[in-house]
Amino acid sequence: MQVTATALPEVLELIPKRVADARGYFSETWNSKSLAQVGIDLSFCQDNESFSARKGTLRGLHIQAPPNAQDKLVRVVAGAILDVAVDIRESSANYGKWVGVELSAAKGNQIFVPQGFLHGFVTLTPDTHVIYKCSAFYAPQSELSVRWDDPVLGIDWGVQTDQIILSRKDEQALSVSELGALLKCGAVA
Numbered sequence: 001m002q003v004t005a006t007a008l009p010e011v012l013e014l015i016p017k018r019v020a021d022a023r024g025y026f027s028e029t030w031n032s033k034s035l036a037q038v039g040i041d042l043s044f045c046q047d048n049e050s051f052s053a054r055k056g057t058l059r060g061l062h063i064q065a066p067p068n069a070q071d072k073l074v075r076v077v078a079g080a081i082l083d084v085a086v087d088i089r090e091s092s093a094n095y096g097k098w099v100g101v102e103l104s105a106a107k108g109n110q111i112f113v114p115q116g117f118l119h120g121f122v123t124l125t126p127d128t129h130v131i132y133k134c135s136a137f138y139a140p141q142s143e144l145s146v147r148w149d150d151p152v153l154g155i156d157w158g159v160q161t162d163q164i165i166l167s168r169k170d171e172q173a174l175s176v177s178e179l180g181a182l183l184k185c186g187a188v189a
C-alpha cells in the first residue's frame, strides 16, 4: 500500500496494491494490520455507502462532535469525487485549512479523514458510489454541517456553482465560525 501525506499531514491518501491478471485485479482494500503500520490503529464499527445520481452532488461539510467523533476511510467504487477535509481542531496551527483529493474507482485510492476534520465531497461523474468506514456509530444528535461555500474556508470544489446539488440539511448549514462557537460552549455532544 502506498501512503502519501497531504498538505494537512494527518489526512492521508492511501493506494492499496492491485494484483492484476487476465481476469482483472485483486486488491486488499482494508487490512487493519497494514493500516496500523502506517499509524491508523483504529477499530472501525460502521460501513457506509452513498450513491449520487448526478454529477455535482455535494455532500458536506459534515462532522460528529465528541464523544461521537468519527475517523473515516473513504473510497469510490464507481465514478470519481473530489473529497475534501478541513482541519477544525481548535488548537491546530492548520485551523481552517483544507485539502482536496480526487478519488476514483479507476485509481482505487482512498483518503483517511481523522476526527477533528470536516468532511465532504462533490461528485465528478454521474452514478457515483462512495463507501467509507467510520470509527464511531452514527449519532444524529452530534451531527453538524458547515456551509460548503463558507468564504472563510474558500474551498475550490472545481465544479461550477450552478451545477451543485445539495440536501436540504446542507443548504441550511452553519458557518464555520458558528460551528466553532457551538463546539466551544459544548452545545453539541
Ligand SMILES: Cc1cn([C@H]2C[C@H](O)[C@@H](COP(=O)(O)OP(=O)(O)O[C@H]3O[C@@H](C)C(=O)[C@@H](O)[C@H]3O)O2)c(=O)[nH]c1=O
Pocket: 048, 050, 059, 060, 062, 063, 072, 119, 120, 121, 137, 138, 167, 169
Ligand atoms: C450519515 C448517516 C445517515 N443516515 C441517514 C440519515 C438520513 O435519513 C439519510 C441521509 O443522511 P445524510 O443526508 O446525512 O447523508 P450524507 O449527506 O451522505 O452524509 C454523509 O456525508 C459525508 C460527507 C460524510 O462524511 C458522512 O459522515 C455523512 O455525514 O441517511 C443513517 O441512517 N446513518 C448514517 O450514518
